[in-house]
Amino acid sequence: MTNxxxxxxxxxxxxxxxxxxxxxxxGKDIEEVVVTAxxxxxxxxxxxxxxxxxxxxxxxxxxxxxLQEVLQEQTGLTLTSSHGQGVQLQGFNPDYTxxxxxxxxxxxxxxxxxxxxxxAVGNIKQIEIVKGATSSLYxxxxxxxxxxxxxxxxxxxxxxxxxxxxxxxxxDLSMQASMHKAKLKGNIFLNRYSSIGYDLTxxxxxKTVEPFHTYTAQTKWNYAINKKLQxxxxxxxxxxYQESGFEVGSPSQWISGGGRVQDWNILPTFxxxxxxxxxxxxxxxxxxxxxxxxxxxxxxxxxxxxxxxxTFFRPELxxxxxxxxxxxxTLGIGNTWESVTATRYEGTKYxxxxxxxxxYEWLPTQRWNIVLGGRADVHTVYGSQLSxxxxxxxxxxxxxxxxxxxxxxxxAPDFRQLYLNFTNTVAGYSVFGTxxxxxxxxxxQQQNQLAEILISTEALTQLKAESSxxxxxxxxxxxxxxxxxxxxxFRNDVENLIESQAVARRTNGQNIFSYRNLQSxxxxxxxxxxxxxxxxxxxxxxxxxxxxxxxxxxxxxxxKGEIFRRNPTTLVTTRVKAADYGGLMxxxxxxxxGKVFYQNAKGWSATFRAIYRGRQxxxxxxxxxxxxxxxxxxxxxxxxxxxxSKEFWxxxxxxxxxxxxxxxxxxxxxxxxxxxxxxxxxxxxxxxxKE
Amino acid sequence: xxxxxxxxxxxxxxxxxxFGACSTSEDAKxxxxxxxxxxxxxxxxxxxxxxxxxxxxxxxKFTLFSLKDNKIVSNLDSASTKWDIGFRxxxxxxxxxxxxxxxxxxxxxxxxxxxxxxxxxxxxxxxDQSATALAIPTGSGLGWYNYNPANNWISPIxxxxxxxxxxEGKFAKVEILSYYKDAPTTPSPTATARYFTFRYVxxxxxxxxxx
Numbered sequence: 001m002t003n004x005x006x007x008x009x010x011x012x013x014x015x016x017x018x019x020x021x022x023x024x025x026x027g028k029d030i031e032e033v034v035v036t037a038x039x040x041x042x043x044x045x046x047x048x049x050x051x052x053x054x055x056x057x058x059x060x061x062x063x064x065x066x067l068q069e070v071l072q073e074q075t076g077l078t079l080t081s082s083h084g085q086g087v088q089l090q091g092f093n094p095d096y097t098x099x100x101x102x103x104x105x106x107x108x109x110x111x112x113x114x115x116x117x118x119x120a121v122g123n124i125k126q127i128e129i130v131k132g133a134t135s136s137l138y139x140x141x142x143x144x145x146x147x148x149x150x151x152x153x154x155x156x157x158x159x160x161x162x163x164x165x166x167x168x169x170x171x172d173l174s175m176q177a178s179m180h181k182a183k184l185k186g187n188i189f190l191n192r193y194s195s196i197g198y199d200l201t202x203x204x205x206x207k208t209v210e211p212f213h214t215y216t217a218q219t220k221w222n223y224a225i226n227k228k229l230q231x232x233x234x235x236x237x238x239x240x241y242q243e244s245g246f247e248v249g250s251p252s253q254w255i256s257g258g259g260r261v262q263d264w265n266i267l268p269t270f271x272x273x274x275x276x277x278x279x280x281x282x283x284x285x286x287x288x289x290x291x292x293x294x295x296x297x298x299x300x301x302x303x304x305x306x307x308x309x310x311t312f313f314r315p316e317l318x319x320x321x322x323x324x325x326x327x328x329x330t331l332g333i334g335n336t337w338e339s340v341t342a343t344r345y346e347g348t349k350y351x352x353x354x355x356x357x358x359x360y361e362w363l364p365t366q367r368w369n370i371v372l373g374g375r376a377d378v379h380t381v382y383g384s385q386l387s388x389x390x391x392x393x394x395x396x397x398x399x400x401x402x403x404x405x406x407x408x409x410x411x412a413p414d415f416r417q418l419y420l421n422f423t424n425t426v427a428g429y430s431v432f433g434t435x436x437x438x439x440x441x442x443x444x445q446q447q448n449q450l451a452e453i454l455i456s457t458e459a460l461t462q463l464k465a466e467s468s469x470x471x472x473x474x475x476x477x478x479x480x481x482x483x484x485x486x487x488x489x490f491r492n493d494v495e496n497l498i499e500s501q502a503v504a505r506r507t508n509g510q511n512i513f514s515y516r517n518l519q520s521x522x523x524x525x526x527x528x529x530x531x532x533x534x535x536x537x538x539x540x541x542x543x544x545x546x547x548x549x550x551x552x553x554x555x556x557x558x559x560k561g562e563i564f565r566r567n568p569t570t571l572v573t574t575r576v577k578a579a580d581y582g583g584l585m586x587x588x589x590x591x592x593x594g595k596v597f598y599q600n601a602k603g604w605s606a607t608f609r610a611i612y613r614g615r616q617x618x619x620x621x622x623x624x625x626x627x628x629x630x631x632x633x634x635x636x637x638x639x640x641x642x643x644x645s646k647e648f649w650x651x652x653x654x655x656x657x658x659x660x661x662x663x664x665x666x667x668x669x670x671x672x673x674x675x676x677x678x679x680x681x682x683x684x685x686x687x688x689x690k691e
Numbered sequence: 692x693x694x695x696x697x698x699x700x701x702x703x704x705x706x707x708x709x710f711g712a713c714s715t716s717e718d719a720k721x722x723x724x725x726x727x728x729x730x731x732x733x734x735x736x737x738x739x740x741x742x743x744x745x746x747x748x749x750x751x752k753f754t755l756f757s758l759k760d761n762k763i764v765s766n767l768d769s770a771s772t773k774w775d776i777g778f779r780x781x782x783x784x785x786x787x788x789x790x791x792x793x794x795x796x797x798x799x800x801x802x803x804x805x806x807x808x809x810x811x812x813x814x815x816x817x818x819d820q821s822a823t824a825l826a827i828p829t830g831s832g833l834g835w836y837n838y839n840p841a842n843n844w845i846s847p848i849x850x851x852x853x854x855x856x857x858x859e860g861k862f863a864k865v866e867i868l869s870y871y872k873d874a875p876t877t878p879s880p881t882a883t884a885r886y887f888t889f890r891y892v893x894x895x896x897x898x899x900x901x902x
Contacts, residue, residue, distance in 0.1 A: 454833075505830065624849050
């Protein structure tokens with residue numbers, strides 16, 4: 001981003017800041033209910049953990065259609081793109097944030113990242129983001145936090161259609177229907193999303209993003225068997241097809257084909273509520289994810305075919321018991337069965353994970369809220385995990401609430417790290433998961449293909465779960481009804497991060513890699529969010545995150561003077577100083593967002609949003625493997641999005657136009673998923689609605 | 692040889708003169724001058740001929756180098772003590788050990804080249820025991836270089852200094868500066884690999900001191 005753009009960013013803010021003085025009307029007082037932080041319905045203001053809510057109306061006003069578009073505008077979340085689009089939370093890679101739909105995990109992290117564009121937002125009621133380790137309730141992956149997508153519950157009779165069309169023939173069509181008859185309620189959501197893609201580098205053959213189309217179908221049903229017992233069922237189906245093509249070899253050959261992703265899940269639930277104090281819920285979740293690709297040479301010979309199929313099955317029983325207003329208990333027990341069959345794995349691999357969790361909420365006075373919880377996981381492959389959590393909130397007075405939380409988070413080694421069995425036939429190197437490596441090394445040794453073992457096989461045996469201790473300390477300030485400020489300091493100490501490492505060398509000189517628990521890192525920072533109701537029609541919000549994420553071993557080496565760098569021009573070597581070390585790659589020290597939302601009684605609404613991310617480490621260029629030179633950073637980047645909408649005919653029609661990435665900024669080398677300027681228009685029809 | 696340019700670094704002279712100024716009258720004999728020599732574009736069995744610009748098949752032979760004489764030694768003399776270190780691709784050999792003729796050896800020190808003013812008395816020197824068990828380990832991060840798979844680039848690890856015992860049992864310190872012809876400032880797919888640039892200090896008097 002140029003300085004000019006940054007200036008624009010900042011002047012916009014000062015402008016809106018000046019506008020703050022002219023208002024008088026009071027702010028909105030709607031209390032928001034969240035479920036993710038404690039696995040029970042709670043007023044947002046009483047939850048002692050850092051939680052962000054994104055509401056349906058915000059999503060509608062932004063005009064977003066896929067999850068990543070919504071998440072990238074939130075404070076403390078940064079969109080990343082590595083084997084799929086995911087979000088970084090508190091400085092953690094996307095692998096470390098659990099993504100749930102209605103409380104159940106989405107699967108299909110083929111290489112760690114869960115592709116967020118798989119999720120349509122048209123039927124979302126709200127998105128809840130819990131920051132800080134939450135493994136005490138959710139187990140593996142909830143190390144950085146949890147993002148829970150709550151979809152609409154069936155309520156009344158209604159039927160609506162939405163369509164959006166824009167640049168790159170980006171087309172989104174949705175249908176939503178809901179019915180309510182006596183004891184039965186149900187809804188259905190259908191969506192088609194497609195684009196012809198775009199090309200940021202026309203000089204090379206092949207597009208940056210190839211044409212794709214996706215289909216989503218979701219449904220939810222409730223049946224009240226009697227006053228105490230309710231049965232519900234929800235299901236989801238997703239299907240995506242994307243073309244692909246690239247040049248290979250010399251003379252170059254055009255390889256083309258496509259990939260299909262399909263996932264589906266079902267969730268039958270029984271809820272038994274014998275009294276207002278006691279609730280028992282039985283959930284049975286099954287999910288399947290399959291990704292297949294086929295690529296062909298110009299003369300239609302199969303070049304490569306890959307397949308990845310994962311299944312996930314989990315019965316779970318949860319009980320919430322309110323002993324009195326001051327004591328609330330939550331207990332849960334469950335078991336997970338997982339399997340993977342894939343091109344790069346030998347046979348089918350299975351996991352089983354038995355777990356139980358407990359949580360006690362203690363509200364000794366009106367001002368105090370204390371949550372103590374923990375979860376035990378027993379896993380067939382990597383052993384047991386214990387994840388405690390403590391969170392405390394104190395309401396000092398009407399305008400100040402202080403809260404702190406501490407917890408342990410973990411992420412289990414995934415299928416890839418345990419079972420991958422992959423040899424690159426062109427380059428000749430291999431990668432073996434830790435459960436495969438010893439056998440494979442023996443096999444290669446017998447075939448006289450091993451030149452050298454670099455790490456003894458004893459040291460390679462078991463992979464431990466990656467784990468962290470997470471600390472959050474924050475305050476919520478509400479000096480007036482119109483202004484609300486949230487501040488949160490966070491620190492995560494992470495150990496046993498899993499990395500690939502060369503463990504042996506083949507006689508052909510190529511390395512054999514496996515996975516090991518190596519790195520210890522920390523991430524820390526401060527997050528500030530402020531919302532100001534300038535006028536009854538205008539609200540302004542700004543968010544900022546300062547982030548530091550560093551490798552502890554490298555910091556130690558720098559302190560000892562053991563890390564150097566060579567000036568590429570003069571070839572002179574110098575010691576790297578602590579101040580030169582930029583920490584882990586791919587993290588922006590400064591991220592910022594500013595948003596203005598406008599909505600009046602005549603049915604007009606508008607938004608203007610600016611998202612800034614400071615420079616972030618990209619790749620080592622001077623050969624010392626760490627981030628320490630200016631040319632190793634990706635430049636800072638700013639995007640502006642805007643939308644305007646108008647409702648007609650007593651809200652039966654909503655027409656909206658918008659632009660994403662107003663200035664058309666792109667970074668083809670670094671951010672291929674940022675298309676240029678996207679203009680779009682959408683129409684929403686509420687054909688029928690009965691309360 | 693045309694591609695072998697020698698540079699006399701002033702550093703060694705500077706150290707000598709500084710020493711001279713401080714020295715007392717008890718030592719009348721002048722300190723032998725220790726100089727830093729820089730060798731550029733030393734071919735290490737290249738797959739590209741830089742004078743013709745044409746690809747060529749690697750020979751599989753090491754380029755043998757005498758630190759004492761600062762020159763390349765013919766492969767015909769491989770079974771002699773005329774050479775001290777040899778280069779082939781990323782592999783660096785020394786003239787000592789079970790598969791060599793001389794008394795050579797090597798150790799890897801961490802620090803700045805100028806800071807290494809002597810070799811510790813108890814410093815252990817490894818030798819070349821076989822074609823694969825070498826005094827200077829091969830492999831990314833294990834010896835003198837890091838390999839970046841993203842751009843196929845070999846970078847000499849800054850701060851890694853090769854301590855060399857020569858074929859005749861003398862000592863030297865060597866810093867590898869580049870693996871590519873003309874030491875390009877940024878990684879480039881068109882750079883010609885297997886051309887070493889390095890600098891070294893050779894101590895002719897048999898001591899382990901470099902000043």
